[in-house]
Structures are given as C-alpha cells and as structure tokens.
Amino acid sequence: MSARTRARLAAARALLDAPPPEPLPGQAALDVPIADRPPLTCDTGNPVCGAPARPYAAGPRCDRHRPSTYRPQ
C-alpha cells in the first residue's frame, strides 16, 4: 500500500468519525431530530404485532417476524 493510499484512507476514516452535517431546511420531507423519532415497532400481523423492531426493506420487523423467518399462513 503506497503512502498516498494510506493518507487517503486516513482521511476517509477521519470523515467517518466526524458527526453528520446539520440537514438543510427542506432537505427532508419532515424535519424531525433523530432523538425525537419514536422507536421502530413491528407492523406485521392482525392485530399488529407492535414489538420492538429493526428496519428491513419490507418494513420494521421484530425478530419473530423478520423476513427470512416469517411465512404468512
């Protein structure tokens, strides 16, 4: 690895450690600070599950309903 590559990687790591920039007004559809967002809850089932969830492409899902394990009957 060359000295130039090492310097570029160090600069990239420094960027990862920096806090994200403040969002510009109008950048997001709704400006909600991350701390004020409600926790994700599972939206699967009828009645809705509502357990603490993680984000997936299919939506917020709990461990029981995550897409790789849940098959609707």
Ligand SMILES: [Zn+2]
């Ligand atoms: Zn669930």
